[in-house]
Amino acid sequence: MTHRWGMAVDLDRCTGCEACVTACRTENNIRIAGPEQSARGRAIAWIRVERYYEGDFPDVRVKFRPVMCQQCDAAPCEPVCPTYASHHTDEGLNAQVYNRCIGTRYCANACPYNVRFFNFGNPVWDRPLELSLNPDVSVREVGVVEKCTFCVQRINAGKEQAKAENRELKDGEIKPACVQSCPTSALVFGDLNDPESEVSRLSRSSRGTKLLEDLGTLPKVTYLQRQS
Amino acid sequence: MDLATERKINHDLLRPLRQTSVWFFLLVALLGSIILTGAGAWLYQLSNGLVVAGIRWPIFWAFYITNFVFWIGISHAGTLISAILRLVNATWRRPVTRCAEVITVFALMIGAMFPIIHLGRPWLFFWLIPYPSERQIWPNMRSPLAWDFFAISTYLTGSTLFLLLPIIPDFALMRDQMTGWRKKIYGVLALGWQGTTKQWHRLEAAMQIMAIAIVPVAVSVHTIVSFDFSMSPVPMWHSTVFGPYFVAGAIFSGIAGLILAMAVLRKILHLEEYLHPLHFQNLGKLLLLMSLLWGYFTFVERLTTWYGNNSAEMAVFWETQTGAYAPLFWTMVFCNFIIPFPLLAIRKLRTITGTVIASSTIVVGMWIERFLIVVPSLARKNLPYTWASYRPQPVEILITIATFAAMTLLYTLFAKAVPIISIWELKVGMHAPPLLTPEEQEQQRELWRTRP
Numbered sequence: 001m002t003h004r005w006g007m008a009v010d011l012d013r014c015t016g017c018e019a020c021v022t023a024c025r026t027e028n029n030i031r032i033a034g035p036e037q038s039a040r041g042r043a044i045a046w047i048r049v050e051r052y053y054e055g056d057f058p059d060v061r062v063k064f065r066p067v068m069c070q071q072c073d074a075a076p077c078e079p080v081c082p083t084y085a086s087h088h089t090d091e092g093l094n095a096q097v098y099n100r101c102i103g104t105r106y107c108a109n110a111c112p113y114n115v116r117f118f119n120f121g122n123p124v125w126d127r128p129l130e131l132s133l134n135p136d137v138s139v140r141e142v143g144v145v146e147k148c149t150f151c152v153q154r155i156n157a158g159k160e161q162a163k164a165e166n167r168e169l170k171d172g173e174i175k176p177a178c179v180q181s182c183p184t185s186a187l188v189f190g191d192l193n194d195p196e197s198e199v200s201r202l203s204r205s206s207r208g209t210k211l212l213e214d215l216g217t218l219p220k221v222t223y224l225q226r227q228s
Numbered sequence: 229m230d231l232a233t234e235r236k237i238n239h240d241l242l243r244p245l246r247q248t249s250v251w252f253f254l255l256v257a258l259l260g261s262i263i264l265t266g267a268g269a270w271l272y273q274l275s276n277g278l279v280v281a282g283i284r285w286p287i288f289w290a291f292y293i294t295n296f297v298f299w300i301g302i303s304h305a306g307t308l309i310s311a312i313l314r315l316v317n318a319t320w321r322r323p324v325t326r327c328a329e330v331i332t333v334f335a336l337m338i339g340a341m342f343p344i345i346h347l348g349r350p351w352l353f354f355w356l357i358p359y360p361s362e363r364q365i366w367p368n369m370r371s372p373l374a375w376d377f378f379a380i381s382t383y384l385t386g387s388t389l390f391l392l393l394p395i396i397p398d399f400a401l402m403r404d405q406m407t408g409w410r411k412k413i414y415g416v417l418a419l420g421w422q423g424t425t426k427q428w429h430r431l432e433a434a435m436q437i438m439a440i441a442i443v444p445v446a447v448s449v450h451t452i453v454s455f456d457f458s459m460s461p462v463p464m465w466h467s468t469v470f471g472p473y474f475v476a477g478a479i480f481s482g483i484a485g486l487i488l489a490m491a492v493l494r495k496i497l498h499l500e501e502y503l504h505p506l507h508f509q510n511l512g513k514l515l516l517l518m519s520l521l522w523g524y525f526t527f528v529e530r531l532t533t534w535y536g537n538n539s540a541e542m543a544v545f546w547e548t549q550t551g552a553y554a555p556l557f558w559t560m561v562f563c564n565f566i567i568p569f570p571l572l573a574i575r576k577l578r579t580i581t582g583t584v585i586a587s588s589t590i591v592v593g594m595w596i597e598r599f600l601i602v603v604p605s606l607a608r609k610n611l612p613y614t615w616a617s618y619r620p621q622p623v624e625i626l627i628t629i630a631t632f633a634a635m636t637l638l639y640t641l642f643a644k645a646v647p648i649i650s651i652w653e654l655k656v657g658m659h660a661p662p663l664l665t666p667e668e669q670e671q672q673r674e675l676w677r678t679r680p
Contacts, residue, residue: 041284050613077270082373103348105288110460142277143348
């Protein structure tokens with residue numbers, strides 16, 4: 001049976017520590033923009049923690065919401081790409097083929113979650129940061145769009161490992177960097193085609209909602225709303 | 229019409245081709261240097277990446293796409309207006325058609341450059357073209373950008389043919405009137421035109437077919453340009469009104485561009501005897517109609533959004549109505565409606581000066597309109613955390629200015645090489661053909677066919 005990768009985010013557990021953001025950056029060779037370019041909107045973060053404030057000072061409540069690619073089943077980013085750089089994989093991921101991307105940035109405009117990022121220039125890593133580059137992930141050049149892959153390199157490695165050991169993949173065996181680094185286990189990753197997996201169980205929760213659900217994008221990320 | 233009048237027409241309209249003043253070279257040098265500056269800016273952008281432009285996350289489209297939509301809009305001046313005027317047999321059109329058709333071809337060429345200029349990797353633009361590659365990759369036909377490619381290339385081919393067909397008899401005239409290398413070049417371009425009855429009939433038939441074919445093409449082109457926006461679930465982009473709104477705006481800005489070009493030509497090439505106040509008045513009436521249509525579409529778009537009260541759309545709505553983009557929005561309303569309306573509606577004011585003032589504000593207003601379609605929606609997408617603001621950078625501004633210089637330069641050079649008013653059509657008009665019903669026309673054609 002093919003896999004259908006999905007994620008559940010428990011907003012009750014998220015503390016907004018941004019460990020996921022840092023882990024993702026290291027795992028996926030995300031470029032460093034620097035303060036000046038970041039202020040000009042050139043920073044890239046495949047996952048970000050959105051902060052929303054409720055109430056007036058001093059009774060302020062902060063709400064955190066980690067937002068990454070929702071890996072939509074009806075993704076607005078896919079049909080608009082004129083070169084098929086942005087396309088749907090068999091396992092339901094919204095893949096971005098960097099080699100095929102010519103940088104129209106149409107996908108990034110069409111994405112209602114703004115989780116697609118453009119390489120405005122060529123990436124640079126100040127010494128010795130280049131030593132931290134992950135050899136399993138390609139570095140993106142100037143002019144292409146990039147986005148969260150659900151750490152597809154880890155998914156593929158996990159599948160190969162299971163195949164080599166002649167066994168089925170276990171639930172929770174594959175963990176994207178953000179999931180692995182989350183100290184409160186707010187992020188859960190797994191196979192939505194397996195009804196017994198934890199992510200399937202959480203996705204069926206009565207607290208479960210999808211982000212901007214009324215747009216009809218059918219996201220594969222489920223947010224469990226705060227109870228407190 | 230006597231021979232003297234024909235001679236005078238030949239003389240007046242071929243004069244710009246024969247005589248060149250120093251001002252021409254100065255103008256070409258000035259425009260050329262502006263274009264070179266723009267080209268330099270593009271080279272700078274090519275070597276550094278779009279980091280030098282003002283676009284940012286999540287406002288990924290801005291000035292370049294504004295220019296794209298604007299210039300494709302201006303291109304509707306020509307072919308569409310001239311085709312419609314031909315089809316309804318408006319005799320006053322004769323001195324106007326070629327001025328208009330040239331705008332179409334050049335504005336399309338300029339507009340079509342922007343999807344390439346704005347690319348992250350412009351050197352790979354040819355991946356939009358469906359060509360047989362050994363990797364067997366094909367453009368994604370579901371993408372409105374792929375539709376754009378086909379729409380614009382069809383329109384460019386069609387409008388180029390539409391421009392060139394009625395020049396053939398004029399090329400032949402120039403072949404017969406000129407000497408030396410000019411005679412040779414025009415001789416080749418005249419494609420062996422001898423002015424035989426058969427040739428005239430073929431030309432007439434071809435023009436008729438092109439005039440009919442180009443109208444739906446023109447309408448579809450700007451509809452498809454609007455699809456670039458309305459096919460995405462972006463607040464205030466995803467709208468059914470965009471197709472007709474874009475086409476109306478395109479014809480609107482196109483006529484304004486045409487009036488400006490005609491006024492300049494009239495002054496500089498001394499065409500007062502050919503481009504009469506009547507032409508400006510008639511085009512002014514068309515412009516008035518389009519201004520009203522534009523105002524109507526804008527009102528309809530805004531009212532339905534406001535009444536629908538969708539929270540994401542309202543963020544964009546208020547941003548343009550009262551927020552950071554409000555000064556631009558109200559300038560646009562002034563430029564496209566409040567200033568042109570009295571100038572074009574009151575007969576006394578619908579003079580050459582009046583229509584030129586109205587057209588100038590409309591060109592500015594329509595550029596702002598395109599900008600306000602592209603940017604505010606991206607600046608206020610669904611998640612408030614991602615809201616941002618856009619500020620154009622020097623490269624974007626220089627390239628934008630360079631396109632206006634490029635339009636002027638191409639137009640100037642064309643007017644130097646080809647009479648900007650169709651000589652033969654003007655002469656035909658002076659013969660004042662009788663007004664015939666279709667049945668009578670058919671009888672006449674029958675006569676031609678049976679004649680030995």
